[in-house]
Amino acid sequence: MDRRGENLSRPLMLAIGLHIILLSTFFIAVSPEAKTITPPPVVVIQATELTFAPSAAAEARAKQQKAEADRKRREAEEKKRQEEAKKKAEEQKKLEEAKKKAEEKKKQEEAKKKAEAKRQAELKKAAEAKLKAAADAKAKAEAEKQAKAEAKAKQEALAKADADKKRAALEAERREKEKALEEAFEQAEAEARALEELKKKEEAELAVLNALASEKAAANVLDAMTTRITRAWRRPVAFKGGLEVYLRMSLASNGELVDVRVVKTSGDVLFDRSALTAVQRAAPFDEVKQFDAATFEEKFRSLTVKFRPED
Secondary structure (H helix, E strand, O other), X not given: OOHHHHHHHHHHHHHHHHXXXXXXXXXXXXXXXXXXXXXXXXXXXXXXXXXXXOOHHHHHHHHHHHHHHHHHHHHHHHHHHHHHHHHHHHHHHHHHHHHHHHHXXXXXXXXXXXXXHHHHHHHHHHHHHHHHHHHHHHHHHHHHHHHHHHXXXXXXXXXXXXXXXXXXXXXXXXXXXXXXXXXHHHHHHHHHHHHHXXXXXXXXXXXXXXXXXXXXXXXXXXXXXXXXXXXXOOOOOOOOOOOOEEEEEEEOOOOOEEEEEEEEOOOOHHXXXXXXXXXXXXXXXXXXXXXXXXXXXXHOOEXXXXXXXXX
């Protein structure tokens, strides 16, 4: 409401109040119980338009409206708080119910576990009893089996003792025969060894004789080769005498000269060269053909000769 409407409402309310008072007075005057009818005094009210500045009433009404708004806000906050408290209480109740259900479920699971453990224990006990019965039966069977085995072993021992006696007699007879055969075999081996040793001795003596003959023959051939080389030698000019040179000769199995070289010089180049030439002139050396391959390889395939002509 604006300020102008507020200024008009107060006179209007006062006018309505005066009319209500007048009407009440009239009804009282005409009442049957009234002895004297006294006409009400005529009150003339002159309505005038009043204009009010902001008053304490407006401020009071503004405060009242603010207070009402504050009250509604507080009521809304209180309602919200109560709703939140109620919601929290409901959530707490749900949590407690869930906790209670979990505890009940846990108790049920524990009871189930205990029942299962009890059942397993009973099964284990029954299984142990069954195993014990089986073990007892097995032990009894083993005892019976052992008794039978012992009786059988006793019979077999008696039979074995008899068989051992017969076997011992046969073994003694066999050993006697084997001993006789061994003695005969040892005697034959001794005779064979004696013959073998005699044969080896003869072969050794023959080998020694052959070696001596081969060495002698090789020495003779080597002397003959040296003589032929000396005969084929031509004295160099201004030869002083007293010189010697060592020559390495390589021969083929047919006596042909393969190679010759100086392995220890005399110090005189002309003398060394004359010695090499003499070997080449004396070749081939047919004397080596008389030897077998082994002797040739050992003595004449490669040999070193000392050449020292007489002064």
